[in-house]
Amino acid sequence: MGTVLDFIQGREIVVDERSRFARSVFPDGEEPDPRFTLANERTFLAWTRTSLAFLAGGIAFEAFQISGLSDTVRTTIAVFIIAVGMIIAAGAAVRWMNVERAMRKQKPLPVPAIIPFLSIAALVASAAVLVLIIVQ
Amino acid sequence: MRIHEDPGLQPERTVLAWNRTTVSLAVCSAILLRWTNFYGIFALLPVVILSGMAIFILFTQRVRYERQAIGLADNKLPPNIVGVVSLTVTLLAFGAAGIVFVFID
Numbered sequence: 001m002g003t004v005l006d007f008i009q010g011r012e013i014v015v016d017e018r019s020r021f022a023r024s025v026f027p028d029g030e031e032p033d034p035r036f037t038l039a040n041e042r043t044f045l046a047w048t049r050t051s052l053a054f055l056a057g058g059i060a061f062e063a064f065q066i067s068g069l070s071d072t073v074r075t076t077i078a079v080f081i082i083a084v085g086m087i088i089a090a091g092a093a094v095r096w097m098n099v100e101r102a103m104r105k106q107k108p109l110p111v112p113a114i115i116p117f118l119s120i121a122a123l124v125a126s127a128a129v130l131v132l133i134i135v136q
Numbered sequence: 137m138r139i140h141e142d143p144g145l146q147p148e149r150t151v152l153a154w155n156r157t158t159v160s161l162a163v164c165s166a167i168l169l170r171w172t173n174f175y176g177i178f179a180l181l182p183v184v185i186l187s188g189m190a191i192f193i194l195f196t197q198r199v200r201y202e203r204q205a206i207g208l209a210d211n212k213l214p215p216n217i218v219g220v221v222s223l224t225v226t227l228l229a230f231g232a233a234g235i236v237f238v239f240i241d
Binding site: 013017018021022026031033034035037038039040042044045046048050051053055056058059060062063064075078085086088089090092093096097100105115118 | 146147150154157160161163164170204207208214216219220227228229232234237238239
């Protein structure tokens with residue numbers, strides 16, 4: 001029991017060393033294997049680059065004129081692509097945080113919500129292209 | 137001098153992932169240059185912020201590597217909250233600016 005108490009007291013000292021922001025984002029648990037923390041960071045960065053590709057794509061779509069496409073359609077598609085990019089950017093950070101929290105408590109990793117979201121976005125885009133091809 | 141003994145080269149891979157992200161940031165900001173004709177200085181602002189962030193990340197890669205390698209050697213590495221939050225906020229602001237530009241047209 002004394003060992004457990006010592007352990008808890010030791011933990012409290014460690015927790016106090018962290019910034020208030022770090023404590024509010026990751027309130028409990030203990031640092032996982034550094035390799036897992038770094039793998040989580042790399043996955044976040046990979047999602048960030050996916051998001052950047054969407055943001056760049058959306059802006060490029062609006063900036064470069066495409067013949068045979070009305071202004072309304074072009075603007076709608078551009079906003080859709082940028083919005084997908086923004087949701088992926090936010091989702092990447094949320095997922096990074098959830099995975100880090102799960103690892104701190106040695107729990108199973110959460111199911112990713114951004115993967116089905118990305119699939120649905122791609123599906124919608126494909127359907128939109130199909131419709132555009134048939135209509136024109 | 138070798139800081140860490142990890143055969144999986146985790147810090148190297150993570151620093152390279154940051155490197156790839158800076159390239160994406162630079163490309164993304166360069167696309168906005170297309171809009172400087174229409175929006176002038178306002179389109180230039182996100183370009184400066186994004187490429188500034190890319191340059192900042194590039195010049196702090198050494199600090200990032202050392203932090204990761206030492207954390208790996210000590211078997212205690214705090215998660216990179218500041219990095220994740222600042223990058224996400226930048227991307228969201230960039231996306232919001234993009235949508236505003238699209239609607240101003």
